[in-house]
Amino acid sequence: MGAIDLEEKETMKWLNKGHEFDRYAEKLVENFYQKGKKIYLFGAGIIGGEIARVIEKTGCFAGFIDNSREKQGFGVNGTEVLPLEKYLENGSRGIIVITVDTKTIPAIESQLTKAGLIKEKxxxxxxxxxxxxxxxxxxxVNHQMYVELAQICLTERCTLKCKKCAHACYAVDAKGEDMSxxxxxxxxxxxxxxxDIVKEFVLIGGEPFLYRELGEMITYIGKKYRHQIVMFAITTNGTILPKQIILDLCKEYQVTIHVSNYSAAIPSLEKKYEQLKDTLEKNHVPYTFNDQELSWLDYEFEAGSRKRTEEELTQVFDRCHTPCREIRGSRYYYCVMARSVSDNLNMGVGQEDYLELEGMxxxxxxxxxxxxxxxxxxxYLEMCNHCNGKDAEKNPIPAAEQAK
Ligand code: SF4
Ligand code: SF4
Incomplete structure (x- = not known):
């Protein structure tokens, strides 16, 4: 997620600020206008449903195409589902986005190619x-800014002390100050x-259920901005059962609770997870609960400067593609890990590595x-000089090991 692959670019350094995507956009926009600014989703399942919720907000969603006769007959959530033949008969076509799982993609690609349609056009x-x-x-085209994922880090305090926390929350005093x-x-x-539209907006920590004003914050975002968010979420380590008022607000504003699963490293959490899932279900709060996390990437931020040249830093950054943007006050950070580790370990590295939104x-x-x-x-970011970046994938470490 994140970086757009501009083949002719060797660096992400601004050379033509405000116009870096102009050439890339030109052909895309021309094609999109030729297709009547319409987007069809091929695949009316879970992936299609999620993407439809984003595209609907732009007014460009034209409908579903699906091979399932059942879906063609009944439609999905009130939207008509076309068989491909009917779409092809229709003179004014749009762009098709294949919204099926990875296994099924080759079959749909082949179906579309056989019908004379061209990939990436x-x-x-x-x-x-x-x-x-x-x-x-x-x-x-629409003058609307779309973001896949962004987060507010409400507190860096946490109930766990993971040795390799990618935000270095292990170094934060339990009585420390949260974001006001x-x-x-x-x-x-x-x-x-x-x-204008964010696919997923997440309140994170540390452990966000420690944040005293969490209820006020859910209400504030829920009332003012819920219509701009497709999925509003909170990520928790599952150690705290939220209070009834928080559960009620999560239900009211459809806040999805992402529960991390660290029970492989901390077996005692299993009971807490069961209690939490039970509570969320009883209160009709949507949640996700993944399989046990077994391994993490070790960025080794604490290992000191790698003394990289500018060229090496550019390469480390270009290969990284971290998806984790953070908004903090009016500062927009590209890499939440870089910002939080630098703050939590008092490193003072990369103090200028953000985009100031105020005044824009x-x-x-x-x-x-x-x-x-x-x-x-x-x-690149200054913290890329203190980070393994993509190479972290070569040395996975056990997830959520606790410091003594
Ligand atoms: S990784 Fe561990 S210490 Fe860091 S925020 Fe998550 S639960 Fe807390
Ligand atoms: S600090 Fe590390 S994770 Fe963040 S952008 Fe740089 S290489 Fe990527």
Whole structure:
């Protein structure tokens, strides 16, 4: 997620700020207009449903195509589902996005190709479309900024002490100061002034259920910005049962609770997870609960400067593609790990590595689009000099091991 692959670019350093995507956008926009600014989703299942909820907000969603006769007969959530033949008969076609699981993609690609449709002109795969095409079309055609994922880190305090916490929360005093409610509200205001649609907006920590004003924050975002968010979520380590007022607000504003599963490292959590799932179900709060996390990536932020040259830093950043953007006050950070580790370990590295949203105008939307997808004045972050980046994948470590 994140970086748009501009083949001719060697660096993400801003050379033509506000116009970096102009050439890339030109052909996409022309094609999109030729297709009547319409997007059809091939696959009316879970993936299609999620993407439809994003695209509906732009007014470009034209409907589903699906091979299932049942779906063709009954439609999905009140939307008509076309067989491919009917779509092809229809003179004014749009762009098709294949919204099926990875296993089924080759069969649908082959069906579309046999019907004479061309990849990356008539149809796209959903992942590349949502990460690389839709954000650009959204800004260049609709003047709407679309973001896949963004977060507010409400507190860096946590109930666990994971040795390799990627935010270095193990170093944060249990009595330390959280983000103030004013600052948290300002963060939401700044973000939603410039971002029209976010697929997933997450309140994170540390452990966000420790945040005393969590209820106020859910209500604030729920009332003012819920319509701009497809999935509003909180990520928890599952050690705290939320209070009834929080559960009620999560139900009211449809906040999904993502529960991390660290029971492989901490077996005693299993009982807590059962209690939490039971409570969420009884209160009709949506949640996700993954399989046990067994391994993590070790970025080794604490291992000191790697003394990389500028060229090496550019390469580390270009290969990384972290999806984790953070809004903090009016500062938009490309990498939440870089910001939080530097703060929590008092490293003072990369103090200028953010985009200041205050004072930006709507005409600066393309600058935000570029920053979100990796452009910056330097083309990397100072913290990339203290990080394994993509190479962290080579040395997985056990997940959630606790410090003594
Ligand atoms: S990884 Fe998560 S649960 Fe573990 S210390 Fe960090 S924030 Fe807390
Ligand atoms: S600090 Fe590490 S994780 Fe963050 S952008 Fe740089 S290489 Fe990626």
């Amino acid at each position: 008539d149809f796209y795969l959903h992942r590349e479309f949502m990460e690389q095409i839709f954000p650009v079309l959204s800004v260049y 409610l004013d600052m948290a509200k300002k963060s939401a205001d700044a973000f939603f002034s410039y971002v 105008g709507q005409e600066d939307q393309k600058i935000l689009l570029e920053f979100h997808h990796g452009f910056s004045e330097k083309g």
